[in-house]
Amino acid sequence: MSRFSKTVVAALLAGCALGAHALDRYPGLGRVATAEEVKAWDIDVRPDFVGLPKGSGSVDDGADIFENKCASCHGSFGESNEVFTPLVGGTTKEDVQTGRVKALVTGSFPQRTTFMKVPTISTLFDYIQRAMPWTAPKSLKPDEVYAVLAYLLNLAEVVPADFVLSDQNIRDVQNLMPNRNGMSTDHGMWPGRGMGNGGKPDVKNVACMKDCKTEVKLTSSLPEYAQDAHGNLADQNRLVGGVRGKQTVAPAEGDEKAIAGQPSTNAIATALATEKGCMACHGVANKIVGPSYQDVAAKYKGQDGAEARLVAKVKSGGQGVWGAIPMPAQSHVKDEEISKLVQWILSGAKAQ
């Protein structure tokens, strides 16, 4: 914030730097920030639009930027549930009128998308500007942020397709945000006096000690099919003591721990893939930006020369087999490491 007062502050600083009140409690510690330094880092935008940069961007321009820089994670229409929860969906024209998202009451939409929750348009501007795109945060210029936001607002049916969002009309769009009236601070969990009910808890229990109820009502337990979803619990507990971990997964053939503390080949390979940054785009069992390792294993299963071909692909990059997004050359990974990773992938890419 405080973009308004920058010039005033700069003028003050010039005086303060030499004055008796500047940084004098601990002499010599800290120095005066220059106006340029504050401007470089102070990029936040508040709900009252303090800090909002000047600029504008159209839905059309936003669509182009989104397709190039955002769609690989969010889907072309902000609808994708592959990497993150969908940005758009679950809001209606009626919600734009009322400022309350009805699907949050009825539970009629499977996810809670960003537009179903966010009450303040400033939040979206601020976050896109500071943190997006995922792999190149802070690279969008203000006009590009306006454009991407305009495109998202259009997808959410808040603004028409020919809309141009700007610092001049953003306040008007705030009055159309579907969940603008959906937030409450009437609770006891804010540790200050400025908001909330002063810290009064909403749920009350008493420390009854004897005959506190007549029956024990068991409402939920872990279903059988989920017993092994978190791996072998025997391997997640200490080897001595009054208890052991429960054996939930039979040890895989050829993958037994020789001695306790010795990681398996699968564990070594996944650790290597994580260390080299491969897991940023590939999951073991799930697609992220690139295909999952298990999908790769299935595709090349039993093919002659698959290992050599995949090693070459990792080394020099590739595009087209799994979609339009290219995989860059992985020159930071050593040859023997690439071989180890490819062998692990082709062996079926087991997680642990």
Added chain:
Amino acid sequence: MALQDERPGRLRRAPENFLTQEDIQAVQAGRRSFMRNAFVAASAAMGAPMLARAASGDSAIMNLPPWSTSLGQPVAARPYGLPSKYESNLVRRESPGLTRVGGSSVSFAPLQGLFGIITPSGLHFERHHQGWHDVDPGKHRLMINGLVKTQAIFTMDDLLRLPGVSRIHFIECGANTGMEWGNVAVPTVQYSHGMLSCSEFTGVPLRDLLEQCGADFKKGRYVLAEGADGSSMTRTIPMELIESGEVMVAYGQNGEMLRPENGYPLRLIVPGVQGVSWVKWLRRIEVGDKPWGAKDEAVHYVDLMPDGTHRQYSSIQEAKSVITSPSGGQILLAKGFYNITGLAWSGRGKIKQVDVSTDGGINWRRARLESPVLSKALTRFNIDWVWDGKPVILQSRAMDETGYVQPSYGQLRAVRGTKSIYHNNAIQSWKINESGEVGNVQVL
């Protein structure tokens, strides 16, 4: 395995100090016969004179192990010490399917195997919003701007020269136990409660830095904290907490510098408040007159209520406790004595009392609180218990110094429903069946 043949006394450990796979399978396949055999062997041995046993003694005693018969490793063989290789099961773990990209995910601390109240730094839970970096401390800067007389820059040199304080506090993610709002979803305490850690943090009270800059404490009732990572995550903190002197700009954790995953070289410490406000890689503090409505206060970390509204700026972690052993996914090896142990904590101050039930909440006994009992820190509790082999349901219930008592699932859901995601502090139940297996269950 020789365990079955040469068991001289009660059920005891194999020479390597752990049950073999066969033993554990034997336990699971036919708990009763295994136990019976064990007790038969035990009573036989009890009756036999000590001398008679010496001929066929414990091989861990009779055969001297390599560590008693050879030269050990020299000092500084490992310049930075590591845990024993036998402890490799106790590591941070992800919950499969919880998130789809590791840069915006969470790893859980292995509470089931930890002692006392301090979390080893390498096992501290992780939550990153756009991946972690190992930030060069020589290039790290802390900017203080906004409603201050002098907007200022501090280097790590400056911060380390200021008077430091060290304090023990817990940090819990607001979404801890979030998967369990509606029903049981995960098998062990690592996944149900492992977004929880406690460390001794060392740093500078933020109040001192704001005073150094001449902050306007009258108009500036809110502070924004911002990280230096890709997401440059931001959260609003109330000035009241900073004025209390509790909020710290910390560089130290458990006697050394913060770990990169925990914000090296600088993070904010906001005792009692959910982890998301403890901004890591802290690069900027801004003093302002209104809250900021950041992404993590307007899209995430908002609690959905049954009427379809979201609670915004819900920050305090209310009193909560959990039994860490015996706990879900474990197996009790035999009947007899156990120390039920667990952790209790409150974002509103000290833990005053922890009660433990072994009958699903009908009757309760007061647990022992181990020292130290500190404000907004984990408190370790213990209670003696003898398991008679019958099914039981274990629960713990914390009360803090304000008199607030940790609620049951029934009480919590009556007010907040089941879709809140954040701030689930309900009483946890672990069911132990006749075979000694401990499972995660919910009791209203």
